[in-house]
Amino acid sequence: APTIRQLLLSPPPPPAACVAVNGWVKSIRRQKKVAFAVISDGSSDAGLQAVFTDINLAKNLTNGASVRLQGTLADSPGAGQEKELKVSEVEVLGECDPERYPMQKQALTVEYLRDHCHLRARTREIGAMLRLRDSTTRAIHGYFEDNGFIHVHTPIITSNDCEGAGETFRIAPSSSDASTSDAKPSEYFNHPAYLTVSSQLHLEAVASAISRVYTLSPCFRAERSQTSRHLAEFWMLEAEWAFTSSLTELCDVVEHAIRHVLRTHAASPDMDALWKQHPPATSEAKRAELQSYADAPQPWTRLTYTDAVDVLAAHHAQTPGGAFVFPPAWGSSLQSEHERWLADTYVRGPVFVTDYPAVLKPFYMRLNDSDGGGKERQTVACFDLLVPGMGELVGGSLREERTGLLEAALERHGLDKADYAWYLDLRRYGGAPHGGFGLGFERLISWMSGIESVRECIAMPRWAGRMLL
Ligand code: 4AD
Ligand code: MG
Numbered sequence: 001a002p003t004i005r006q007l008l009l010s011p012p013p014p015p016a017a018c019v020a021v022n023g024w025v026k027s028i029r030r031q032k033k034v035a036f037a038v039i040s041d042g043s044s045d046a047g048l049q050a051v052f053t054d055i056n057l058a059k060n061l062t063n064g065a066s067v068r069l070q071g072t073l074a075d076s077p078g079a080g081q082e083k084e085l086k087v088s089e090v091e092v093l094g095e096c097d098p099e100r101y102p103m104q105k106q107a108l109t110v111e112y113l114r115d116h117c118h119l120r121a122r123t124r125e126i127g128a129m130l131r132l133r134d135s136t137t138r139a140i141h142g143y144f145e146d147n148g149f150i151h152v153h154t155p156i157i158t159s160n161d162c163e164g165a166g167e168t169f170r171i172a173p174s175s176s177d178a179s180t181s182d183a184k185p186s187e188y189f190n191h192p193a194y195l196t197v198s199s200q201l202h203l204e205a206v207a208s209a210i211s212r213v214y215t216l217s218p219c220f221r222a223e224r225s226q227t228s229r230h231l232a233e234f235w236m237l238e239a240e241w242a243f244t245s246s247l248t249e250l251c252d253v254v255e256h257a258i259r260h261v262l263r264t265h266a267a268s269p270d271m272d273a274l275w276k277q278h279p280p281a282t283s284e285a286k287r288a289e290l291q292s293y294a295d296a297p298q299p300w301t302r303l304t305y306t307d308a309v310d311v312l313a314a315h316h317a318q319t320p321g322g323a324f325v326f327p328p329a330w331g332s333s334l335q336s337e338h339e340r341w342l343a344d345t346y347v348r349g350p351v352f353v354t355d356y357p358a359v360l361k362p363f364y365m366r367l368n369d370s371d372g373g374g375k376e377r378q379t380v381a382c383f384d385l386l387v388p389g390m391g392e393l394v395g396g397s398l399r400e401e402r403t404g405l406l407e408a409a410l411e412r413h414g415l416d417k418a419d420y421a422w423y424l425d426l427r428r429y430g431g432a433p434h435g436g437f438g439l440g441f442e443r444l445i446s447w448m449s450g451i452e453s454v455r456e457c458i459a460m461p462r463w464a465g466r467m468l469l
Contacts, residue, residue, distance in 0.1 A: 001068075005043035008083060013073055020070045021048060021085060022093075024122070025061050027105070037061055039069065039085075042127050045273040049076060049084040057090045064096030064103060064122075110456065117460055118469055125277055128270040129457060132449060133441075137216065139264040140237060143257045149212040149239060154199035156218065160420075161194060162201050164362050164413055167221040168194035169232075195220035198438055201364070201423055203240040204399060207434055208426045214239035216441065226464060228453035229336075229391065229443060233462040237444075240436030247381045248302075250396050250435050251352045254385055255300055258350070258394075258444075262294040265448060278450040286450055293349055302352040305379065306330065311346060312338050331357055331376070339384075339391035350387045355379040363413040366398035366435070367405055381435075390447045396437025403427040 001020040002010065013019060023041035035058035040047040050069055052058040061067065068091040076084040102116050103123070113120040120126045141151065161168045171193050172186045184190055196202075199215050206213050216237045223230045239253065265271050266287055275283040293300075303311075312328035326335045334342075334353070343351050355368060358378045365380035382397035400406040406427060410417055417424070442454035455461040462468065 003043035004039065004041045004046070004048045007048065007073065008044070008046060015074075016072055018070055018088070019073055019085070020068060021050075022068050023048070023066070025063055025065050025067060025096075027063065028058065028061050030055065030058065035061075039067065040127075042121070042130075044131070045124065045128050045269050046081070049078070049081045050087050051084050052087050052090075057087055060092050060095075061090070062096050062098040062101075063105065064098070064101045065092055066094040066096075067092055110453075114455065114461070114466065121459060124273060125451070126456065126459070128273040129445065129449065129451060130459060131270045132265070132268070132274070133445060133457075135265065135268060135270070136261055136441075136445065136448075139261045140216065140257065142264075143260045144214050144239065147212070147253075147256075149214045149241070150210050152203070152206050152210070152213045152215055154196070154202040154206070154215050154217060156196050156220075157188065157193050158196045158202070159191065159193055160201055162196070162198040162362070162364075164415070165197070165221075167223060168197055169220050169222055170194055197221050198236065199238050200240065200436065200438065203238055203436060204434065205422070205426055207240040207242050207436070208430070208432065211243065212239075212241040223464065227336075228455070229440075229446075231442060231454055231458065231461055231463050234454065234458070235441035237439040237441055238436060240434065242432040242434040244435055245398065245433040247354055247383060247398060247435070250398065250437060251302060251354075251383055251385075252299065254352075254383075254394050254396065254437055254439070255298070255350075258385075258439075259294045261444070262290050262448070266291045266294065271449060274449040274451060278452075290448060296349060300350045300352060301347045302354060302383075304354050305334075305356045308334065308338075308342060308353045312341065315341070315346075331359065333360055334384075336391045339386045340389075343386040343388045343391065348388065350385060350393075352383045352385050354381075354383040356382055356384075361397070363409040363415060364397070364399050364406075366400045367409070383437075385439075387447050390443060392440075393443050393447060394437050394439040396435065398433070398435040401427055401431045401433050403431070 001022055004021060004023060021039060023039040026038040026040045026047050028037045035052040035055045037050045038047040039050050069085060069087050070089040071085045071087040073083055074086055076082060103119050121130060171188055197219055199217055203213055203215060216235060218233055219236045220233050223232055272283050275286040309328050309330050316323045316328055324337050328338055356379060358367060358380045361380050361382055365382045368379045368381050370378060380397060384392050385394035387393045400409055403424060407417060410420055442457040445457040446454050451457055
């Protein structure tokens with residue numbers, strides 16, 4: 001049987017041709033002589049209206065039941081749908097007790113749905129989000145394929161903490177009897193190992209031979225921050241390419257990739273379904289906003305960290321009582337209130353902030369030539385992309401390819417050179433200037449769709465304090 005989406009999009013079948021449809025009952029309305037049900041199979045936001053002129057056929061239907069219907073597809077005289085199925089045969093495949101069904105018709109709170117995340121894909125919003133993840137993934141693959149990048153798979157189990165933030169999950173076998181008798185039960189075959197926080201270092205290894213690579217893969221962080229932007233398991237789009245020494249080029253690739261995704265989605269029915277659920281941002285306003293970022297004159301605003309701190313500090317000083325909880329100061333991290341003000345108010349659009357102080361960033365970022373400010377004022381060739389309503393969406397940098405400087409950076413960060421011997425090899429043997437970035441996939445979905453929290457931008461969210469299923 002075709003999916004409901006295929007059925008609604010394909011050329012009309014000849015009149016009176018019988019079609020079969022599988023799906024779940026979303027709603028049912030019984031009148032004296034006729035009954036109506038909406039059937040959904042998740043293939044699109046639109047369900048299919050089923051019409052039962054013999055109301056006996058509908059007597060065993062309840063919300064949530066899975067069914068196979070046969071009938072003929074016809075133009076619908078009613079409002080709200082173009083086609084409807086005139087049902088001649090019904091088979092209930094799986095019953096659903098309407099008294100006990102946890103997914104009742106009344107509005108279910110976000111918290112309730114998080115507690116029932118095994119059932120929440122049945123809601124309109126999560127369904128639309130899952131299809132949006134799919135189409136966004138396809139758009140991303142399209143962009144990178146068109147630009148000569150090779151899609152690669154990088155390991156999940158690793159010995160490094162790429163970001164050096166101490167947020168790794170350590171892994172170990174649940175029993176040690178499979179390994180040798182002297183195995184340390186808390187380690188991976190007698191070595192410490194972690195779930196990856198970022199594929200970057202491995203991508204760099206592959207880019208050192210394949211030139212342009214990217215991956216979309218899960219990352220794991222023992223995040224202490226319980227915010228609408230943080231998950232313990234999230235997906236990151238990471239790209240890495242060789243033979244670039246230009247931060248401008250890195251930002252260009254990020255910008256073009258996101259513009260491509262925005263253009264692909266400005267007219268998506270799933271986005272419409274999501275936008276409509278989030279007043280006051282109506283579909284039209286949200287579509288216009290995304291379209292304006294996609295069509296804005298190139299490039300999106302770019303300003304250095306130093307300039308960003310200057311405008312933040314000026315705004316803070318001009319605002320009676322101060323504009324921010326954390327006073328902006330050179331050498332301190334930008335807080336999310338700072339990032340939000342830059343994107344929401346100062347630029348009113350996506351903005352790249354570049355060249356952060358070296359002390360705030362991981363060891364691998366390429367040191368800028370000193371601008372005479374001394375060691376404390378040293379910066380690295382990096383950027384964060386901040387977007388309205390969200391803050392940081394992407395982070396990236398040129399990578400330090402000068403062996404001596406990289407060794408010095410490892411030392412500064414208190415990292416053991418021996419652990420990074422393989423990473424230093426990439427520089428020793430035909431090291432090429434290179435760089436890349438990482439984009440949080442759930443943050444992208446949240447930003448485009450207006451879904452408030454990244455916890456609703458993935459089917460089964462993981463974060464501290466929630467039991468897993
Ligand atoms: O800024 P981050 O930590 O950068 C890196 O990991 C680099 N190694 C990436 C690279 O250059 N290849 O993470 C990149 C992005 C962030 O901008 C954010 O969008 C997302 O990943 N991110 C998270 N998303 C959800 N939950 C979390 N806990 C996240 N941490 C980072
Ligand atoms: Mg970052």
